[in-house]
Amino acid sequence: MASSNTGKAGVIRAPEGAGKMDQLAHAVLDDLLYNIVHDLLMQTHREEKIARASTAAIRVEKLAADTSDSSAPDARPDVKVETDAAIYDEGKVLLKGNPLATTKDIVCPRCHLPRLLYPTDGKGAKKPDPSIIYCKKHPYIDKPGYDIYGQTWVAQGPGRGKKKKDMEKKLEQNSDSQTPGPEGGTGGGGAASRPPNMLSFPSATCSKCKRCILVTRLNNHMGSCIGNSGRNASRAAAQKISNGNNANGNADGTPPSSQKGTPRPSSRAGSPHKKRDSDEIEDDDDTDNDSHKKKKLKPTPANAANKKLILKHKNASGNKKEKVKTSSSLSVEQKVDDDDAEGSTVEVAPKKRITKVPSPAKKLKLGASKPLLSSPMSKSNGKTSAPSGGGDDDRESESSGTLSSPPVV
């Protein structure tokens, strides 16, 4: 081997007239490269050939089961059938020829559906045949900015580290980008600008207080709710009080008890939504200029599941904000209020009444584009504002209802 100036792969060549040791070194390196490629190839070959062989086996077994047509599908039929790739003979499967040549595709050994062989997006992507139902295990997608399932995520801004400040900014963005939800229907651009596979942050329930918390705030919440952080709690309280001044209509305290409860009939839910609508309008007016930002996050009307998630999410973020801003004394009042909603008056209620006025009109205007708005429930038009929210919506309406119920009733 040392006599030649290269190894088996023939890629690394010693220059002409190189010394013996030089030649040897080149030959060794060349052989090592050959071995690496050889091993990689063997591994892929093994995977592929075994997969094809088992595909051939599954196909012929299915054929055998179909031919025998026995009532017990599990039993091994005593028939002899064959396909191009394999023979089935009384429970035994024998290959015919090389499965790499006889079998062109791969069937999932578990669900017996064909495997999708190319990713649908990103590197090496090919369009799948729409007429075939593939196994759900797809090749992973390799595309910058997208994950292995082709999902993308809400941009987190530059830098990998997230600080509290960033998080709050994002939250704000989230919450005001979601408040103008109904407008999404009229705008129509929301669906286009936000990819359907965008991952958004869900909410989770705190195991102690059963509140619904946006996941990005969960640790913080649990720290103060479960953890012993009395110091934190007091600091947070101080922050709430100082924030109390600039807390306007949004800062309606949500009594925790109402969230714990099961959703109540919508009779009471009518009024609060007017209030919420009005808030939304306010938001719209204020933040029209960054509507592009909102649109990015807007739920696609077509994707109901997605929408639900986001709506829930909105509740959570909204509630959280409220919670932070509510001083403890207020919440006590509201608890009372909740128990006896009809008679009670709350300080913030007047504000509501003022802002509420324009809401029905706007609501109706919006309603044209929203199919669910035309439902006979127009009396309680608040309910229609969030058609797909389900139980969560009721809960939300209930919670805000504690504040603004008096005007309507």
Added chain:
Amino acid sequence: MAARPTTPASPKNVKINSPTPGMPLFGCEHVQLLLSNNPDVINNSIQYYKMLLRVIFDGNPLVPQTCKGLDGAITTSLTSNYLCLQCSAIVPEEERTKHGNKKSHRFYVDSRSGSLFCQVCEDFVWDPTLDDLRIRKMGTGSFSSRKRKHEEMFSDAVKDPLKDDPRYISSNTTIASCRADGLRGIYNAGATCYQNVVLQSFLHNPLLRNFYLSDGHQSSDCQVPHCLSCAMDDMFQDFYALENTNGYTAANILSGFWISEKKAFENLVTTKEQDAHEFFQFLAEELHERNGDGKKPETGSEHSCNCIIHQTFYGKLQSQTTCQHCGGVTNAIESFLDLSLGLENLSQKRGKKASKSAASLTLQECLDEEYIKSDKCEYRCRNCNSSQQARRDHSIKLLPNVLSIQLKRFEFKQGSRDRVASKISTKVQFPLQLNMLPYTTRGRTADARESQELRRSCTYDLLSVVEHVGEIDTGHYVTYSRVGDQWFSFNDHRVELAKKSDVLGSQAYLLFYIIRSLA
């Protein structure tokens, strides 16, 4: 011609694997011919294949790599030779066809991997029976089926129905969707990436996965409120049974963590990152308490427990103290959850020797420093009855199934006023495959180091890497985990494909190696 042992192995009866649905009985028609002969031929062929595998994997690799060429010259090559399955010839690739035509021998065994080559197919053949033997030999060094196959550990989660009665299994289990492959992100609940990375490394640990997916801890049967093991059980279910591809919200883990918070972290601030290693220790201890003998693991003692955490992570460390005065030896053994390797001293030493820019370490150097080199200490010798200088040697007495290594990147430096935490960002190179034999107590003897068998039983494969990027206060944790042969990066709720070079180039903080063969 290379000398090859020709003594036949013990004439045990070997069996062809029984037919399993969805798999052909033989690798190709020609293997089928060979293995459908009379029992003697079958027996001999399989025994001879096993012997060849022993030559390849147990013996000196020079033997199968050496062959006699056409001109009678004996050559040893780096590339594969082919060992004839039907006679004792070893031929290079070029002469395979010639040998086959002359002797009408059809099957050859690759001298580097043990794979079977069929001359008639002109292709490698993966026969279920023979390849099974090969994989077993390669993984555990033995043909016994009592031991776990190397492959089985990394194959699809609930795939293979056990051989004894597949119908029993299928009627009592639920088959998860093909989509549910355990690859999901975990949402960051506000500075919790230090938890996410540890959870991801647990989720892709085959031992823990099998434990939880086989109802090792059933959350429905557990009475403990806010049990972390139940939360783990739920999480494994969500990852491996549901089709969801979005992130997972580890709310139960988080609340379990907060409820038992005082034990783990002293001054926990919700908005601040914590140490992933501390969380790893916390989680391991917590899960041990839920699943184990209930005793708290004491540091510095030999604690044996057969809970899943101990079976997975715990090994034993021996420190031998030798008195320099009388030569008396004392051994102390303690259990360890992980090996912590200091970087600072080593990188400083290195910095003095070489120019500062070239200061990069290898994992093996760090291990050498702790477990091969000895250090001196003051020691009260019982024999001499006085305080003496002593030499202390550390070695690993019992290797764990999953070896976790912490590279001490965070250190408190004694500043002028108070202690300042700082990060050492020295690059540490770590291998995909790690041999721990030199660091074991048994590996101290020279002939143990020569033993292929022992070497193989101490071989580890990289399973997960927890990387810390950025500065100490503003940093972020990312996990790389291997599923099968594919690496993935888990950055909170983002899961992406990762290249091996990404993994090996990362600034590792925690490393998880899994033993190649479960003995």
